[in-house]
Amino acid sequence: MLKLLNVSKHYQLGNNLIKALNNVSVEVKEGEFVSIMGPSGSGKSTFLQVASILAEPTSGQIFLKEKEVSLYNEIERAKLRNKEIGFIFQSFNLLARTSAIDNVALPLVYSGVKHSEQVSRAKEILEKVGLGDRLDNTPAQLSGGQQQRVAIARALINDPSIIFADEPTGNLDSKSGDEIMNILLKLHKEGKTIVMVTHEEDIARFAKRQIIFRDGQIIKDFKTKKVRTKQKNK
Ligand SMILES: Nc1ncnc2c1ncn2[C@@H]1O[C@H](COP(=O)(O)OP(=O)(O)OP(=O)(O)O)[C@@H](O)[C@H]1O
Ligand SMILES: [Mg+2]
Numbered sequence: 001m002l003k004l005l006n007v008s009k010h011y012q013l014g015n016n017l018i019k020a021l022n023n024v025s026v027e028v029k030e031g032e033f034v035s036i037m038g039p040s041g042s043g044k045s046t047f048l049q050v051a052s053i054l055a056e057p058t059s060g061q062i063f064l065k066e067k068e069v070s071l072y073n074e075i076e077r078a079k080l081r082n083k084e085i086g087f088i089f090q091s092f093n094l095l096a097r098t099s100a101i102d103n104v105a106l107p108l109v110y111s112g113v114k115h116s117e118q119v120s121r122a123k124e125i126l127e128k129v130g131l132g133d134r135l136d137n138t139p140a141q142l143s144g145g146q147q148q149r150v151a152i153a154r155a156l157i158n159d160p161s162i163i164f165a166d167e168p169t170g171n172l173d174s175k176s177g178d179e180i181m182n183i184l185l186k187l188h189k190e191g192k193t194i195v196m197v198t199h200e201e202d203i204a205r206f207a208k209r210q211i212i213f214r215d216g217q218i219i220k221d222f223k224t225k226k227v228r229t230k231q232k233n234k
Contacts, residue, residue: 001193002028007060009046020046022216033188035204036197038213044197052085052164053077086155088165092147094139101135104153125153145176165196181206
């Protein structure tokens, strides 16, 4: 599904060269649910931005569904992102004065879908995330957890192949965070590929595979241990 080969992303800040990503190679298979952890500044967000072709790498190759997307120009990248990639941000990134349904329908506007179909698809997805009764509410009229569910619905509207989430529960209380994780788990069970950054060990354990970053490099990549149920001895 996704493959990075020797990918680096450097930033020049004055005299300082910051190696936000330093020669990273990794592969994510179709249907995997991967969590990314690591200290602040270790390159997690940079990794998501580069892997989701939002930001261009300084060097290296990126393949999405066997296509070398690191060769694409800006227009090709925007098209591909709209069609194949869903991105969920820590701070929701919704349009403030726009209703939930219009926020969710927005990606369809660029893909040339009829207005009536935009509305019906946006409604259907909002119902799926439990917001069928909040279609006309603006973000200010919704709780943080509800806003993040609108953002998830927006990320799903074009039925992307892969979903990236950068600390999707970071701004939420634990109950709303659990609701968001349950939605992501459900999407994983439906076969979606998910790559999620988190600071919280409890959240990371929802994923079947964990990758740990440090200083722009992957230092660990392992399967999450199953939570053991107690053995009955008698
Ligand atoms: N646009 C930029 N210009 C210059 N340096 C940047 C830029 N974006 C990120 N960096 C630097 O790259 C490094 C990695 O940043 P990144 O945001 O990927 O870290 P992170 O692991 O997501 O941290 P956090 O957990 O705090 O979100 C940091 O040293 C950061 O200062
Ligand atoms: Mg970050």
